[in-house]
Amino acid sequence: MPIELPLGTDAMSVRQRVEVLEKVLERAFTIPGTRQTIGLDAVVGLVPVAGDVISAVLGLYLVWEARNLGMSKFQLARMLGNVGFDAMVGAVPFAGDLFDFVFRSNSRNLRIVRRHLDKHHPHTRVIDA
Structure with a gap:
């Protein structure tokens, strides 16, 4: 089932893109036999150096989308801090890979973006069934 991402710059399109990216x-992916989920960030992070760089770049895309929404500098700084902290600790061999399972910077950043969208663009809210 292919995922279609809207290409618009409106708040609803941005919300859909950042939610899919997160x-x-x-x-x-779900780890077999558990309810624990992992994503591309943790999988790519297993590749030394290049994986951490790729994860950071993908995380920075979320920050870029937030900047385009006109979010405050404080919110953007928090998001950059999340991505930077994740990249810095993720670069430590083995311990950084375990850290990726616990500290989900993209999920934290999505919460910041959602709060902004819910406050300033309430028409973009989606009620989950």
Whole structure:
């Protein structure tokens, strides 16, 4: 089932893109026999150096989308801090890979974006069934 992402710059399109990106990066796969989910961030992070760089770049895309929404500098700084902290600790061999399972910077950043959208663009809210 292909995922169609809207290409618009309106708040609803941005919300859909960042939610899909967060799901792919943090919750794309379920570990067999458990309810624990992992995403591309944790899987790519297993590749030394290049994996951490790729994860950071994908996380920075979320921040870029937030900037385009006109979010405050404080919110953007928090999001950059989440991505930077994740990249810095994720670069430590083995311990950084375990850290990726616990500290989900993209999920934290999505919460910041959702709060902003719910406050400033309430028409973009989606009620989950």
